[in-house]
Amino acid sequence: MLGIGVDVGGTSIKSALIEIGDPARPETYSILKFQSIPTEAANGRDAVVANIIKSIERFDWRSCEYIAVASAGTIDWDSGTVTFATDTLKGYTGLELSKILSEKFGRRVIAINDAVGALVAEAFIGAGRRANSIMMFTIGTGLGVSFLKDKMLDSSSVVDTRMGHFKLYPDGRKCTCGECGCAEQYVSATALKRYGNENLYHLFRANDAVSKNVMSKFYKDFSTVIAEAVKRYSPDMVIVGGGVIEMAEYWWQNFLKEYKIRSEAPIACAGLGNKAGVLGSVYAMANGKFDRQ
Numbered sequence: 628m629l630g631i632g633v634d635v636g637g638t639s640i641k642s643a644l645i646e647i648g649d650p651a652r653p654e655t656y657s658i659l660k661f662q663s664i665p666t667e668a669a670n671g672r673d674a675v676v677a678n679i680i681k682s683i684e685r686f687d688w689r690s691c692e693y694i695a696v697a698s699a700g701t702i703d704w705d706s707g708t709v710t711f712a713t714d715t716l717k718g719y720t721g722l723e724l725s726k727i728l729s730e731k732f733g734r735r736v737i738a739i740n741d742a743v744g745a746l747v748a749e750a751f752i753g754a755g756r757r758a759n760s761i762m763m764f765t766i767g768t769g770l771g772v773s774f775l776k777d778k779m780l781d782s783s784s785v786v787d788t789r790m791g792h793f794k795l796y797p798d799g800r801k802c803t804c805g806e807c808g809c810a811e812q813y814v815s816a817t818a819l820k821r822y823g824n825e826n827l828y829h830l831f832r833a834n835d836a837v838s839k840n841v842m843s844k845f846y847k848d849f850s851t852v853i854a855e856a857v858k859r860y861s862p863d864m865v866i867v868g869g870g871v872i873e874m875a876e877y878w879w880q881n882f883l884k885e886y887k888i889r890s891e892a893p894i895a896c897a898g899l900g901n902k903a904g905v906l907g908s909v910y911a912m913a914n915g916k917f918d919r920q
């Protein structure tokens with residue numbers, strides 16, 4: 628059978644046509660086609676929804692068993708409604724995403740949070756296959772932190788922790804959520820780009836004192852946030868994903884030195900790259916329990 632998975636981020640919307648041998652067996656999921664289009668978040672929520680629809684219509688959706696969306700914003704697992712989104716996706720808060728898409732396509736379409744989607748994929752298909760309770764940090768435009776308890780796919784076991792908005796520095800930088808000093812203002816691709824280099828590859832490879840200082844602060848901030856989240860949720864394993872993981876060879880070993888000072892929880896890089904969201908959304912739809920989606 629076939630499924631379509633969509634991953635809505637602040638910058639791009641990725642979608643994939645996925646072949647599924649047996650919905651309950653993660654190893655039988657394989658991506659047949661993958662594409663990416665701009666989110667056009669600056670054009671407002673209707674433009675974003677139109678682009679989500681476009682990204683589904685690029686495939687023969689009528690022949691698919693599952694259509695599932697993992698999107699930025701806090702999304703209620705049971706209802707598929709966006710309960711909170713920062714100004715990156717203006718007007719997105721309150722959007723009944725699952726309902727709108729289900730009506731548009733005349734069939735069930737589920738919506739979950741994008742960090743949750745990536746977590747589900749890594750937990751069942753990727754780096755977390757052998758662990759039970761998993762916490763995933765996704766470093767992108769913002770910092771997504773989601774937790775999966777005992778590999779159960781229901782609303783009480785899948786938690787969008789919002790630790791990206793954990794107050795790392797009281798009176799720190801203004802955040803898109805309206806508060807100040809949130810973790811994602813220090814631990815995100817956006818935050819790192821603030822130091823002058825749009826291409827993070829240059830920052831990670833640089834040898835000058837200023838860049839090294841930026842990175843050393845990033846390692847400390849990031850490991851502090853992880854340690855705090857581990858204390859609150861006690862995962863068996865921590866997985867780190869997002870675009871910067873593609874450049875892990877330049878920073879991961881140095882980061883681990885700081886991390887090990889602050890936390891003992893086993894940690895690994897995500898293994899599915901930018902395919903995690905599309906895979907996780909479909910896997911969640913095929914195996915999860917949703918009350919009102």
Ligand SMILES: [Zn+2]
Nearest residue numbers: 792802804809
């Ligand atoms: Zn915030």
